[in-house]
Amino acid sequence: xxxxxxxxxxxxxxxxxxxxxxxxxxxxxxxxxxxxxxxxxxxxxxxxxxxxxxxxxxxxxxxxxxxxxxxxxxxxxxxxxxxxxxxxxxxxxxxxxxxxxxxxxxxxxxxxxxxxxxxxxxxxxxxxxxxxxxxxxxxxxxxxxxxxxxxxxxxxxxxxxxxxxxxxxxxxxxxxxxxxxxxxxxxxxxxxxxxxxxxxxxxxxxxxxxxxxxxxxxxxxxxxxxxxxxxxxxxxxxxxxxxxxxxx
Numbered sequence: 001x002x003x004x005x006x007x008x009x010x011x012x013x014x015x016x017x018x019x020x021x022x023x024x025x026x027x028x029x030x031x032x033x034x035x036x037x038x039x040x041x042x043x044x045x046x047x048x049x050x051x052x053x054x055x056x057x058x059x060x061x062x063x064x065x066x067x068x069x070x071x072x073x074x075x076x077x078x079x080x081x082x083x084x085x086x087x088x089x090x091x092x093x094x095x096x097x098x099x100x101x102x103x104x105x106x107x108x109x110x111x112x113x114x115x116x117x118x119x120x121x122x123x124x125x126x127x128x129x130x131x132x133x134x135x136x137x138x139x140x141x142x143x144x145x146x147x148x149x150x151x152x153x154x155x156x157x158x159x160x161x162x163x164x165x166x167x168x169x170x171x172x173x174x175x176x177x178x179x180x181x182x183x184x185x186x187x188x189x190x191x192x193x194x195x196x197x198x199x200x201x202x203x204x205x206x207x208x209x210x211x212x213x214x215x216x217x218x219x220x221x222x223x224x225x226x227x228x229x230x231x232x233x234x235x236x237x238x239x240x241x242x243x244x245x246x247x248x
Contacts, residue, residue, distance in 0.1 A: 046130070046243065050224050053245040054074075054223055054242070054243060058223045058226065060221045062221050063217075066239075068228075071226055071237070072180055074240070075183035075185040079125055079183025079186075080184050083162055083182035084159075086162070087161055087163055087164065097123075098123075103124065103125060104129050106123060110152070111137060111140065112155055114155050115154045115156045115190065117157070119157065119164040119165075120157045120160045125184045127185075127242045134219070135216070139151075139215050142214060143211050146211065148205075148207040148211065149198070149207065150198065151195060151208045153194055153195075154195060155188065157188040158186075158188075159182075160182055165181065180239045185239050185240050188235040188238070190234060191209045192234035216236060223241055224240075
């Protein structure tokens with residue numbers, strides 16, 4: 001009888017151990033599935049030396065305080081030949097501008113999201129879209145290297161017409177009438193908050209701000225863009241620097 005009790009006890013303990021192992025394995029697999037590490041696919045980045053071959057004068061800098069004159073210099077040199085006057089004119093011309101590859105529609109991807117645009121249209125010159133994708137790639141790469149949460153940054157303003165720029169100037173006295181946004185070379189990226197793809201939520205992130213700031217500082221030093229931090233609007237105002245080695 002004692003032997004039978006001992007056998008049953010050992011059998012019960014074995015069952016309990018087996019169940020415990022199954023629970024541990026199941027829990028581990030559940031959390032691994034839930035917190036799957038994000039993979040950053042590489043993008044093609046041009047190897048043109050912007051410091052030597054920028055289409056307009058620029059010198060390397062780590063500071064994010066470029067004046068409007070420098071933004072306009074690169075915008076006028078590389079962007080639309082003439083700003084679009086009205087939103088009706090934009091609707092009339094946009095198809096032809098896309099067909100000629102003068103402008104490209106900016107659509108959401110794994111790097112960035114579009115905020116509701118009230119005074120601009122989601123179009124940029126091709127080089128500016130390439131710049132955006134490089135910012136996004138380097139931003140997410142830095143987040144991963146630092147083991148921060150994954151985020152997408154948000155675009156708050158892109159191509160403007162004279163009509164929308166004038167309307168904005170009336171509402172915001174700090175907004176200049178002659179903006180680089182008129183040329184399709186310039187974009188505003190918010191640092192007030194970011195999109196979290198895991199939670200499908202918009203949230204503020206100190207880690208996101210310092211990572212984005214670092215990437216922009218590096219790319220400014222490489223002369224791939226000109227940028228100023230607009231504190232009142234909580235955004236980075238960024239204009240692409242186009243590299244054209246055959247020009248010199």
